Amino acid sequence: MQPLFSKTRRLINEIDNFLDLASQTGLHLREGIRLYIEQRYDEFEQRLETIRNAEKRADASRIDVEASLYTETLIPESRGDVLGILESMDSIVDKAKKTMLNLSIERPVIPARLKPVFLELTDRVIETVEELVSAARAYFYELHAVKDHLHKVKYFEREADHMAEKIKREVFSMKIDLARKIQLSYFINHIDYLADQSEEVANRLSIATIKRAV
Amino acid sequence: MMILLYLSSGLFLGWSLGANDAANIFGTAVGSKMVRFRTAAIISSLSILLGSWLSGRGASRTLEHLGEINEIAGAFVVALAAAVTLYGMTRMKLPVSATQSIVGAIVGWNYFSGSVTDYDTFRTIAATWAICPALAAVFCMILYLAARYILMKSRIHLIKLDFYNRIGLLLVGAFGAYSLGASNIANVMGVFTQVSPFKPLDLYVVRLTSVEQLFILGGIAIGVGVFTYSHRVMSTVGEGIVKLNPVSALTVVLASSLVLFLFASQDLQYLLASHGLPTIPLVPVSSTQAIVGAVIGIGVMHGGRGINYRVVGKIVAGWVVTPVVAGAIAFIALFIFQNVFMQRVYRPVEYTVSPEVVQRLARERGTVRLLVPLRGRTFKNAISFRDSLAALAPGISPKEIEMVLRLSRVQRFTVNTSLLTRELKSGFLTPRQASALRDINGMSFTHTWQMQEALAEKTKDWAFREDNAENRQYNKVLRDRIKYLVRRLSQPPAGQNGI
Numbered sequence: 001m002q003p004l005f006s007k008t009r010r011l012i013n014e015i016d017n018f019l020d021l022a023s024q025t026g027l028h029l030r031e032g033i034r035l036y037i038e039q040r041y042d043e044f045e046q047r048l049e050t051i052r053n054a055e056k057r058a059d060a061s062r063i064d065v066e067a068s069l070y071t072e073t074l075i076p077e078s079r080g081d082v083l084g085i086l087e088s089m090d091s092i093v094d095k096a097k098k099t100m101l102n103l104s105i106e107r108p109v110i111p112a113r114l115k116p117v118f119l120e121l122t123d124r125v126i127e128t129v130e131e132l133v134s135a136a137r138a139y140f141y142e143l144h145a146v147k148d149h150l151h152k153v154k155y156f157e158r159e160a161d162h163m164a165e166k167i168k169r170e171v172f173s174m175k176i177d178l179a180r181k182i183q184l185s186y187f188i189n190h191i192d193y194l195a196d197q198s199e200e201v202a203n204r205l206s207i208a209t210i211k212r213a214v
Numbered sequence: 215m216m217i218l219l220y221l222s223s224g225l226f227l228g229w230s231l232g233a234n235d236a237a238n239i240f241g242t243a244v245g246s247k248m249v250r251f252r253t254a255a256i257i258s259s260l261s262i263l264l265g266s267w268l269s270g271r272g273a274s275r276t277l278e279h280l281g282e283i284n285e286i287a288g289a290f291v292v293a294l295a296a297a298v299t300l301y302g303m304t305r306m307k308l309p310v311s312a313t314q315s316i317v318g319a320i321v322g323w324n325y326f327s328g329s330v331t332d333y334d335t336f337r338t339i340a341a342t343w344a345i346c347p348a349l350a351a352v353f354c355m356i357l358y359l360a361a362r363y364i365l366m367k368s369r370i371h372l373i374k375l376d377f378y379n380r381i382g383l384l385l386v387g388a389f390g391a392y393s394l395g396a397s398n399i400a401n402v403m404g405v406f407t408q409v410s411p412f413k414p415l416d417l418y419v420v421r422l423t424s425v426e427q428l429f430i431l432g433g434i435a436i437g438v439g440v441f442t443y444s445h446r447v448m449s450t451v452g453e454g455i456v457k458l459n460p461v462s463a464l465t466v467v468l469a470s471s472l473v474l475f476l477f478a479s480q481d482l483q484y485l486l487a488s489h490g491l492p493t494i495p496l497v498p499v500s501s502t503q504a505i506v507g508a509v510i511g512i513g514v515m516h517g518g519r520g521i522n523y524r525v526v527g528k529i530v531a532g533w534v535v536t537p538v539v540a541g542a543i544a545f546i547a548l549f550i551f552q553n554v555f556m557q558r559v560y561r562p563v564e565y566t567v568s569p570e571v572v573q574r575l576a577r578e579r580g581t582v583r584l585l586v587p588l589r590g591r592t593f594k595n596a597i598s599f600r601d602s603l604a605a606l607a608p609g610i611s612p613k614e615i616e617m618v619l620r621l622s623r624v625q626r627f628t629v630n631t632s633l634l635t636r637e638l639k640s641g642f643l644t645p646r647q648a649s650a651l652r653d654i655n656g657m658s659f660t661h662t663w664q665m666q667e668a669l670a671e672k673t674k675d676w677a678f679r680e681d682n683a684e685n686r687q688y689n690k691v692l693r694d695r696i697k698y699l700v701r702r703l704s705q706p707p708a709g710q711n712g713i
Binding site: 008011012075077078082141143144212 | 365366371460
């Protein structure tokens, strides 16, 4: 019985660890974008390294959880849903790393008057990711609390979309090169994508929660 | 060998019960791969065997009350008719109960042999057919609410819940299988208890009565059914119930196991009786119907979603169709066995209103005055006697009729202790009981109760105690013991089994 207990505990820790890493990646991204906008590039590069490590660990965690769920035929009823949720959350982590990496490679110049709205957009997006992580945690621990977080995911995602549209309109109304406009728009899409992806995972979570409801 | 041939119909019934009903209990667990088939098969076989052996007697007594089949060939035909009905109905995908078919077949035997069907017992059994799924539904609703409350209040991780669920499925499965054995062994071997060919077996550590040996054999047949055929059924049942989530599935199995246990547990009956509470009749009930009832309970909790009214209709129709079909098959098969295969399917039982009976009745209550015109008359079977009684005294109650029938029943035998050497030695009887039996060696009796009275005069170890909750079990054991001795003493010498 003891090994069974310890196996269960290890797997629970692994899932918790994955969710922690997903949340941390979002927070690192917010911090990274702030450092980039403030042109503190050395610290920004350090942050990129941190995100890279977190992404690697999240990947390893997810693979480990997947293997355990399959080989030990655990949660047969919810296995498909759980794996789907973890995989799509992993793609958010991935996208966060790519956004930081592309900023590091392309170094787009952000016009001074757009800097506050860029930060605001990042805030909304990261709030979406945070609520999603809380919803996913509730799915494992407190099923009835999932919907309290899901509606917030939807709310922040809409806010982020609205913000992204506003910034893009402003970018294209500015007197700068078209190439710069397109590059800035591309980065806005990149950041906003995290919110969109969070909403998609939230939809999956919502269905999985209904399926699990006693 | 001949014995096994006669028992084969009961063993077949046991096998099909193992294949189908064990799947009800472990179907969800195995179908969803939460428990391996081997684990499920080992646990359920052992639990069924234990349930049959330790708790099977209560429900089988009820069936004996319905009809005392007194020839092994008759018991064979009755079990065969029940098995054929069960097989046919299951082929038609009807959720039938083995009890319904065995009850129908016993009533068929009663008609054929001219025995009286105890309608009180029949009504009790028939009532459980409706009560069993209804009770399972209510239990399931209560358990469902409790489970939902616990899950709301406690922060149990999904993985930990899965772990608890697996342990729960194994424990509930073992309990369900135990209850299934206790409840349904009566269907498998109940008709053979009066004609059990086994003698008490002393295994040094434990002494097995002839009925216990029958039940163990039946339990093994069920176990074989579990191992050989239930895997396929489990996958099907699993798919059917898997639509419920694991916690709901666990409550469904627990609710139906509780119902099976309630209708099979003698201990619970004593507990209720000793506290002056109304007791639950011990009747073999169908695990399939209990499961369907429990699933309906879950459906009701979900606002009526998922209730398959066609299945409900089929169950209700089965209450009437199954016993009627089984009764008809039994009647026809008994006729064929008696007249084509020349087998004695029942031993005619005569009833005589002897002076001793009249005297004894006078002691009991005032019924004696009704019997005066019948004094000295003999009836060739229970039905003709009952009709005469009813004609003579239109107001006579079924209980009084039952008592008069019991006392007038002719069972001629002579006490011959040389036929009972094993019973006298093995500790089957208390030393005082054995000594009283030796004292009346050579005495002849016409009625069973005469021997009991003769023995009770010698020692109070043979006397019935006052009929109350505490003494009910003691009296039951004593009655069983007397029945067994009379059966041994009145067995015809070998070679006289044909008609």
